[in-house]
Amino acid sequence: MTEPDDRSAEGRGGLNRASERGDDTSPDTAEARHRAFLRGFPAIALAIFVAAVDQTAAATALPAIAAEFAAVEQVSWVMVAYLVAGTCAAPAFGQLGDAFGRRRLLFVALGITFAGCLINAMAPSLAVLIGGRILQGIGGGALLTIAVSLIGEALPPRERGRFQGHIASIYASAATFGPVVGGFLTQHFGWRMIFLVLPPLALLAMALATRLPRQPPARQTRLRFDWLGLGLFLLVVAPALVALDQARRMDAATLPLAGALGLLAVAALVVLIAWEKRAPDPLLPIGLLTEPSIWRTNLLGACVFGALVGSIAFMPIFLQAVRGLSPATSGLVLLPLSVCGAVGAMFAGRMMLKTGRSMVWPGFGLTWAAAMLAAIALVAHVAPIWLLPVMLGATAVGFGTSFPVAQTTVQVAAGAARLGAAAASVQLSRNLGAATGTALLGAVLFGGLALAGGEVATLFSRVVAAPGLVATLPAEDAAGLKAALSAAFRAMFLTAAGFCAVAAVLSTRVPLRRI
CATH class of the missing domain: 1.20.1250.20 (MFS general substrate transporter like domains)
Structure with missing residues (x-):
């Protein structure tokens, strides 16, 4: 290495790899x-x-x-x-x-x-x-x-x-x-x-x-x-995602298929891990994925996206079936949940640039998001409609603090030579977290309705397809359905809050805390 100072600076900053070719080092x-x-x-x-x-x-x-x-x-x-x-x-x-x-x-x-x-x-x-x-x-x-x-x-x-x-x-x-x-x-x-x-x-x-x-x-x-790793990875991902899609519907007729697909995905995962440990150029570098700063950050991201995407998936049903809003109004209420995450992301990104601290921001933000989801679970069925988008927006700000921090932490921990694998691991963890979180929140929701007994689960299935059906039900049936839905959604929101709480704890366990 003929120019250690320049190369070292470039490794830290990532601004220029020309020195690796031996030219343009200035x-x-x-x-x-x-x-x-x-x-x-x-x-x-x-x-x-x-x-x-x-x-x-x-x-x-x-x-x-x-x-x-x-x-x-x-x-x-x-x-x-x-x-x-x-x-x-x-x-x-x-x-x-x-x-x-x-x-x-x-x-x-x-x-x-x-x-x-x-x-x-x-x-x-x-x-x-x-x-x-x-x-x-x-x-x-x-x-x-x-x-x-x-x-x-x-x-x-x-x-x-x-x-x-x-x-x-x-x-x-x-x-x-x-x-x-x-x-x-x-x-x-x-x-x-x-x-x-x-x-x-x-x-x-x-x-x-x-x-x-x-x-x-x-x-x-x-x-x-x-190529073998890619084929095995496909054999893991495709059955797993289809199984989660089937399982979240809580339909007894599809549960055997979901179980079989889940077992296939697990078996393929075992073979994939064994192969990737000895592959010349592994698709999923196991050594990279098992580094504490990387796997804990990716698990944090999976929990966040599980809570976020799962909430977005089921909130329209809550707003229309329980609160009686129209589809258009439901969309407006949900808008802050999609948009305000950007506010938290911009804040965390700028604070990282200013202070060099990373995980402290999602530590605070995700704790805040967990508290807001718990509050939504307790009051969403009785709160004024105008308060719901405010609470959802505040929750999204907390979610957003993790977005830039997760990407940057994993990239820094991986190093310049493994940036592609690092970015892919973040995207992979978010996709799988979103699918798994949505399935688990759906299971909690449908399980709560099943525990309510009677015709509640059947009525809910009809309401999912046609939310306006609630207004046509007899008053007694509508009141019973709304009460059961309120209890089931309360459990679902508390589960989402639990995901955020786990993510907040993980943010304190990531070794890489400064960039």
Whole structure:
């Protein structure tokens, strides 16, 4: 090593890897690359926006898709296929980005998303549509992983937190925007129009990405891609997510299938771990994932997303069936839950930049979120309607403090050579946490209704499909159903609060506390 001081500074800051090639080692070059990254950051922001809208916009179109293809029972695969593909794409593109360069892989991911959107817009059948959603899921999972890795590659650790806060606010805004624009386009132009909005944005992101600085791959040796690991990982993720989707419905007819799929996923996981320990270039580097700062931070993220996504999934039912709100009003009440997370993310990102402290912010924020969810559990069924969005927004601020901290902590703990794998592990933990948390909250909710006895569970199943049904029930039946629902939702919200409390405790157990 001929220039230890320069290389050491670059390893700490992540601003410039030119010295690893033996040229352009001057601070002026590092600063120039930094400025080039800032010019190219709109491409990363737009890629995140495309991925978030891509993931959420189709949800409001599911009824129209089911009606056109006469496939009500199979239409949930439109969302499940995306989630499975995105979860599997995250570690694969993390490894590929380390080996071939993330700027190059960003173009590939945008191209895959572009192709998936066009296939979906012209899909003649549900099978083709699901195939297009798999492509979109691969593109979306890749975009999220590559975008956050590009930030870690170009910026010093403290500054990453600020930009991760920007990313969190963009993602939250896009996730909120997706269902709104999806519903509008479906109602006025047909569901296919949803998939025609994104290709121009993908092309614009490609044009902006040409301004990103060219960085050499973090990996300097030839990659032997872990195809067997990817296949085993798919055999873990697909059955597990389908099993969770079936189990959360608490339908006795589907529970045997869910159990069998769960056992298959567990068996595949055992084989996957054994293989990854001896694979030449493992898809899931076990050594990385077992480092305390990384696995505890990822588990923290899984708990947060389990509480957040699970709450978003079931809150509309509560608001419409228990509080009697219209679907439009329910959406407005939920808006702070999606948007205010960005406030917490921006705060935590800026405080990391200013102080260098990391886990202290989610420690406070997640404790606050747990307390707010507990308060919602106690008063949501009787509180004034105007108070609910305030409480949900306050909860989301607490959630948001963990978003940039988790990404930055895992990246710093992993080191520059493993940024792709680190970013993929965060995305993977969040996806699995969201799916598992939603299933567990659903089990608590449906289990509470089952304990209520009588026709409550049957009535609830009908209410889920048609929330306005409550208003048509006899007064005595409606009152009994609302009482049972209030008790079941109280247990569900307390469970979500428990997830946040676990995450808050984990934040105190992460060894890496300064960046």
